[in-house]
Amino acid sequence: MIWRIVFFVVVTIPLMLAIVLCQSIVLALKLKNWNFFPRLAHKLVCFNLGIKVIQIGKPASDKPTLLVSNHISWLDIPAIGSIVPISYVAKSEVGRWPIVGFLANLQKTIFVDRQKKTDTGRVAHEMGERMSDGRAVVLFAEGTSDIGLHVLPFRSALVGSTQAAMKNDHVSEMYIQPMVIAYTHLNGLPISAAERSKIAWIGDMGIEDNIGDILRVGTKSTTVMFGEPIAIARDDDRKMITKNAEEKVREMLVAINRQTPLPPAHLG
Template identity: 45%
Template sequence: MSGLRDRGNLLPAAKLALLVVGTLPFVPLQMLAVRRGWALSRRLPLVWHRVAARLLGVRITVRGAPAAERPLLICANHVSWLDIVVLAALMPVSFVAKSEVGTWPVFGTLARLQRSVFVDRQRRSATASQARDIAGRLGAGDAIVLFAEGTSSDGTLVLPFRSALVGAAHAALEAGDHPEVLVQPVAIAYTRIHGLPAGLAGRLEVSWTGEVDLVPHLLFVLRQASIDVSVLFGTPVVFGRGGDRKAVTLAAERAVRRMLAGEIAGHDISAETSDGASGPILKAAETG
């Protein structure tokens, strides 16, 4: 019995050690790929996140599919730092991250290697230039993930989406290279821990809000045998040149809220999700 207990105590350390060992060769290769602009810089993080998800015991269920067309801005709810591992394990993406993330030890480096776009949400004067940076990446064909709540939530409710950075989609249109941008709502729902329904208490434990320190939360995740998460890709909204960013943002927020609530309640939400092939069917409201 004591032997089993000892192995259980070592398990989080073993997971962390394997993750570190697997990351070491990735870092210099990804640095070189990013510096040289190789296509590998988009694919390599996908492999790393899939390995990380497996080591962390994160089991991902996908409902719907990401849109195949580009430019693509993904608007998702935000529950935990685990969201990054989950989404990046599904497809090549880059993230919009707050500027302070770039200063964090280890995680800041990983964010830069993920080719994240850093924004300063406290400086409203910088919003336009930041939107142009995101627009440039969208125009280059990158799928960009925006956690549109602007902060993390408890995994049960969706906070109001902020429209300012959704304006990046409009800036991409103004660049003149694309007649429209797709804005796809995505819901992330943590559903089970150790194979048992997470419930409100379990989702609160998985969530990483501003009051929770990163290291203890990382240790909590490492201690879990498995964490199940559903990723629901909603029907994309077509954001055309006459589109209203506030209307687009609200449509994405409502779609994410419906998908999250339906998944948590165990309802059939197939009508809300996209097959990724039939194309978007929602048009953004036009400005008057």
């Protein structure tokens, strides 16, 4: 734990400051490769926190895509962000968290205020705009986080952003892609239920306590799996789309946790 703190102070912070400067220039000039520096930042954080990411399948490319995923920990953000160029949808509080909020803002995260029911419409519209421009967006569709053994029911409200995007005349196709993240091993050994609670963000846990636990538990092997993209039609039922994606994510999570194979179609 001590060396991680030293590395963070001596190496990570100076590099992050340089990344912020470079990313600010990229965003100001509206350059296309805006995701290069955020991915670099996420890789740096993963190294510092001992996150080893294993990727199965691949995200849809050159297609307007909404990635719908389970959610376990704030570690999901750097783990996923280190391997794919995407934007997130997150609750507004995340933007105020140390480190996590910084990474989220670098990734052009779309923040939603859950205290305002009217904010859902704004967020869905912004998600639709991002996807209609060909940029993938990640939605943690459970609306909360879980310990990593189960997939909670998905909320359908923001999944409707796919139809919102298709209202644009230049968008002829839209996809939803199931994605799952799972923490499988600590220091090379299968993770136990007790150890999962030291990684997962559960209930009203304070971020300081959670960061302390994460720094103490060593190397974390993390699997990110991408399922087959599902084509969406303008008149598809939003709740049925959401339910279908939820079932696919649950199937993938069970397969990873039990180390059982999925049919080849699920591997991208």
